[in-house]
Amino acid sequence: MRYNLSDLKTVRAILEKHGFSFSKALGQNFLINPNVCPAMAKEAVESDSDGVLEVGPGIGVLTAELCARAKKVVAVELDRRLLPVLSETLADFDNVEVVNGDVLKLDLHTLLREKFAGCRKVTVCANLPYYITSPVIMKLLEEKLPIESIVVMVQKEAADRLCAEVGSREAGAVTVAVQYYAAARQLFKVGRGSFVPAPKVDSAVIRLDLRQDAVFAPADEAFFFRMVRAAFAQRRKTALNGISAGLSLPKETVAAALGKAELAPDIRAEKLTMEQLCRLSDILFETSKE
Numbered sequence: 206m207r208y209n210l211s212d213l214k215t216v217r218a219i220l221e222k223h224g225f226s227f228s229k230a231l232g233q234n235f236l237i238n239p240n241v242c243p244a245m246a247k248e249a250v251e252s253d254s255d256g257v258l259e260v261g262p263g264i265g266v267l268t269a270e271l272c273a274r275a276k277k278v279v280a281v282e283l284d285r286r287l288l289p290v291l292s293e294t295l296a297d298f299d300n301v302e303v304v305n306g307d308v309l310k311l312d313l314h315t316l317l318r319e320k321f322a323g324c325r326k327v328t329v330c331a332n333l334p335y336y337i338t339s340p341v342i343m344k345l346l347e348e349k350l351p352i353e354s355i356v357v358m359v360q361k362e363a364a365d366r367l368c369a370e371v372g373s374r375e376a377g378a379v380t381v382a383v384q385y386y387a388a389a390r391q392l393f394k395v396g397r398g399s400f401v402p403a404p405k406v407d408s409a410v411i412r413l414d415l416r417q418d419a420v421f422a423p424a425d426e427a428f429f430f431r432m433v434r435a436a437f438a439q440r441r442k443t444a445l446n447g448i449s450a451g452l453s454l455p456k457e458t459v460a461a462a463l464g465k466a467e468l469a470p471d472i473r474a475e476k477l478t479m480e481q482l483c484r485l486s487d488i489l490f491e492t493s494k495e
C-alpha cells in the first residue's frame with residue numbers, strides 16, 4: 206500500500222505505531238505540503254535512467270516521489286529509529302536502498318560507484334537537516350563527485366547566501382565556494398507551515414548545477430580558499446585586514462597585492478568579484494613564495 210505521506214494524520218499514525226519522536230538535534234522537520242516533493246523530484250530527475258542520492262529521507266515523503274521517477278534512489282539516514290519506518294513506507298518500491306549512516310562521514314565516491322552502476326547520471330536531492338547545510342553542500346562540491354546537480358531545500362537565509370552574487374552584500378566565503386564549483390539559483394520558497402513540526406524560519410529550494418569544466422582557475426586552489434575565508438572572516442573589516450590577519454601576512458604585502466590587482470586598499474571582501482578574488486590570490490600566492 207502506498208501511504209499518503211503528506212497527510213498529517215497518516216504521518217502521525219505511522220510515527221506513533223513505531224514509537225517515534227522528533228529529534229530537534231537531528232534537524233527533523235518532515236515535509237507535509239503535498240506540492241513540494243513532486244516539484245523537487247521533477248526538478249532533480251530528468252529521466253527514468255537517472256540515479257538519485259538523497260540525504261535524510263525522514264519518513265520517506267520525498268524518497269517516494271524520487272523512486273517514482275528515477276531508476277535508483279539511495280537514501281542516507283543517520284537516525285536508526287527511522288529504518289523500520291522507511292521499510293514500511295517505501296515497501297512498494299524495489300528501486301530504493303536506505304543506507305544507515307552519517308552523510309558527512311561516508312565515503313561518497315565508493316558509495317556512488319557501487320550503488321549507481323548503470324545509471325545515466327547521478328543527482329542529489331534532499332530536504333537537508335539545517336544544522337549541517339553548509340558542510341553537506343561543501344562536501345558534495347569539494348570532493349568532486351561524479352554528480353551533475355544538487356536540488357536541496359535549505360533555510361531561506363542560507364539559500365540567499367548560497368545563491369548570492371559574488372561581489373554583492375549577501376555574499377560570504379560559502380558563496381564564493383559554491384560559485385567556484387557550480388551555477389546556483391533559487392527555485393522556490395517554502396513556508397514554515399509546510400513542515401511537521403513547523404520550524405521557526407522559512408525555507409527555499411535551490412539548484413546547483415556543477416561545472417563540468419573549471420571556469421575559475423586560481424594558480425593554487427587551496428591558497429585561494431584560505432585567502433577567501435580570511436577575507437570574509439570578519440565582515441566589518443577590510444579585505445586587507447582580514448587577509449593579513451588570517452594568513453599572517455604583513456599588511457604592506459597585502460596592500461601591495463591589492464595595488465597590483467588594481468583594487469582600492471580599503472575594499473571589503475563582499476565587493477570583490479570571482480575574477481578579482483582569483484587575481485588577488487594569484488598575486489599573493491606568488492609573493493608568498495618569494
Ligand code: SAM
Nearest residue numbers: 234235236261262263282283284307308332334
Ligand atoms: N526528507 C524528509 C522530509 O523532507 O520530510 C526529512 C527531512 S529532515 C529536514 C532531515 C533528515 O536528515 C532527518 O530524517 C534526519 O534524521 C536526517 N539526518 C540528520 N543528520 C543526518 C546526517 N548527518 N546524515 C544523514 N541523515 C541525517
